[in-house]
Amino acid sequence: xxxxxxxxxxxxxxxxxxxxxxxxxxxxxxxxxxxxxxxxxxxxxxxxxxxxxxxxxxxxxxxxxxxxxxxxxxxxxxxxxxxxxxxxxxxxxxxxxxxxxxxxxxxxxxxxxxxxxxxxxxxxxxxxxxxxxxxxxxxxxxxxxxxxxxxxxxxxxxxxxxxxxxxxxxxxxxxxxxxxxxxxxxxxxxxxxxxxxxxxxxxxxxxxxxxxxxxxxxxxxxxxxxxxxxxxxxxxxxxxxxxxxxxxxxxxxxxxxxxxxxxxxxxxxxxxxxxxxxxxxxxxxxxxxxxxxxxxxxxxxxxxxxxxxxxxxxxxxxxxxxxxxxxxxxxxxxxxxxxxxxxxxxxxxxxxxxxxxxxxxxxxxxxxxxxxxxxxxxxxxxxxxxxxxxxxxxxxxxxxxxxxxxxxxxxxxxxxxxxxxxxxxxxxxxxxxxxxxxx
Amino acid sequence: xxxxxxxxxxxxxxxxxxxxxxxxxxxxxxxxxxxxxxx
Numbered sequence: 001x002x003x004x005x006x007x008x009x010x011x012x013x014x015x016x017x018x019x020x021x022x023x024x025x026x027x028x029x030x031x032x033x034x035x036x037x038x039x040x041x042x043x044x045x046x047x048x049x050x051x052x053x054x055x056x057x058x059x060x061x062x063x064x065x066x067x068x069x070x071x072x073x074x075x076x077x078x079x080x081x082x083x084x085x086x087x088x089x090x091x092x093x094x095x096x097x098x099x100x101x102x103x104x105x106x107x108x109x110x111x112x113x114x115x116x117x118x119x120x121x122x123x124x125x126x127x128x129x130x131x132x133x134x135x136x137x138x139x140x141x142x143x144x145x146x147x148x149x150x151x152x153x154x155x156x157x158x159x160x161x162x163x164x165x166x167x168x169x170x171x172x173x174x175x176x177x178x179x180x181x182x183x184x185x186x187x188x189x190x191x192x193x194x195x196x197x198x199x200x201x202x203x204x205x206x207x208x209x210x211x212x213x214x215x216x217x218x219x220x221x222x223x224x225x226x227x228x229x230x231x232x233x234x235x236x237x238x239x240x241x242x243x244x245x246x247x248x249x250x251x252x253x254x255x256x257x258x259x260x261x262x263x264x265x266x267x268x269x270x271x272x273x274x275x276x277x278x279x280x281x282x283x284x285x286x287x288x289x290x291x292x293x294x295x296x297x298x299x300x301x302x303x304x305x306x307x308x309x310x311x312x313x314x315x316x317x318x319x320x321x322x323x324x325x326x327x328x329x330x331x332x333x334x335x336x337x338x339x340x341x342x343x344x345x346x347x348x349x350x351x352x353x354x355x356x357x358x359x360x361x362x363x364x365x366x367x368x369x370x371x372x373x374x375x376x377x378x379x380x381x382x383x384x385x386x387x388x389x390x391x392x393x394x395x396x397x398x399x400x401x402x403x404x405x406x407x408x409x410x411x412x413x414x415x416x417x418x419x420x421x422x423x424x425x426x427x428x429x430x431x432x433x434x435x436x437x438x439x
Numbered sequence: 440x441x442x443x444x445x446x447x448x449x450x451x452x453x454x455x456x457x458x459x460x461x462x463x464x465x466x467x468x469x470x471x472x473x474x475x476x477x478x
Contacts, residue, residue, distance in 0.1 A: 007457065007461065010461070011461060011464055011465070014465070015465070015468050018468055018469070018472050021472070022472055022475070028475035028476040029476050030476045031473050031474065031476045031477050032473075032476075033476065034472060034473040034474075034475060034476040035469065035470075035472075035473035038468075038469045038472045038473055039469060042465055042468075042469060068450075068454060071454055072454070072458065075454075075458045076458075076461075079461075079462055079465070415449070415451065418449045418450060419449055422447060422448075422449060427446040427447075428446055428447060428448055428449060428450070428453075429446060431450075433450060
């Protein structure tokens with residue numbers, strides 16, 4: 001979906017309750033009361049659409065990227081939190097029992113404890129929930145615990161807010177607005193069912209088998225899967241998928257990894273995975289024959305429809321994985337356009353697929369430039385971190401402004417690379433990147 | 440201007456701009472809604 005259309009659709013959705021309240025026959029209350037109600041409605045609408053942004057819907061993420069979709073999910077949670085925190089404090093009218101003659105609830109804010117209690121509980125939980133999410137990396141809980149807590153916590157907050165909104169909300173007494181809230185809540189609930197039940201159910205009929213786990217560098221493994229009784233995945237080079245090496249697709253223990261194989265190489269899927277001390281620490285222990293499930297493809301790091309005259313690939317560490325996939329695909333397609341890979345690592349032992357990269361560099365019009373921050377003795381290549389000077393030295397020829405660039409690696413490296421390429425005159429829309437960390 | 444925005448602006452800046460534009464739209468809608476009570 002077109003990004004501008006997506007933004008417009010998003011705004012229309014979160015503003016819909018406000019618009020319906022405006023159109024209701026209820027007379028407006030004083031400014032601060034209306035501001036309080038409006039802030040509450042916007043916060044709840046944003047919270048409900050947060051479920052869709054994190055729901056792995058390709059329609060949402062294919063055009064703008066799942067990383068950007070997730071970044072908006074994170075940022076908009078902050079907006080919702082600010083609106084929700086302000087909501088109860090903006091009211092100026094007294095919190096009283098609503099009198100029978102005040103049929104439009106114009107002169108008092110309800111003081112009914114049951115109706116307020118769900119709002120207060122959601123208010124407290126939301127604050128803790130957003131702060132715990134922002135500080136996720138500093139709190140060392142496992143990925144599975146995080147996913148379970150995040151999914152169930154969000155659902156609990158949404159359910160509490162639905163009750164509070166329908167019972168305490170002045171405008172939500174209107175059947176049309178009440179229906180909108182229930183529909184938005186149902187959509188949010190459906191996204192959880194989609195991710196945790198429908199998708200795994202569809203994966204159950206398309207299992208994979210681990211064929212091999214080969215060492216490709218220091219603590220870096222290439223895991224190869226073969227389709228078990230189906231034709232495989234219809235993907236493009238550079239995309240990623242959620243990989244699950246458990247016996248069942250119904251698990252929280254699945255993780256996103258870039259696909260490093262080329263679609264043209266056949267139905268087998270390859271992933272290059274680096275042990276980073278988390279769930280990836282046991283990658284080398286995965287046994288051939290292990291049952292696996294794949295949710296994908298996802299991501300927009302693809303150059304299939306691009307027609308630029310050259311390709312610059314910039315990778316840091318395990319960020320080489322999707323770029324290897326793109327290079328393998330181009331090789332199989334016998335693509336002859338110039339390609340340069342700039343690949344940064346800490347040490348020479350960390351270089352993944354080194355032999356394959358040496359072969360790649362032998363071909364005409366292709367080059368691989370390694371950058372090592374801790375080079376061995378007698379190293380004659382680039383040294384240090386992959387900074388602006390290093391990138392500019394490699395990609396400063398005038399005709400390289402016309403190239404397409406694909407970046408994958410740690411966030412600081414990607415930001416440096418993007419800024420440098422733009423300063424060299426490369427249009428930003430010729431720079432493709434995908435992140436797995438957003439803060 | 441949109442062409443310039445898409446050609447010269449890094450992704451994180453584009454994200455920040457779109458995010459704050461969205462926030463501005465939400466705040467304006469909220470203020471307009473609340474301002475009905477001023478009359």
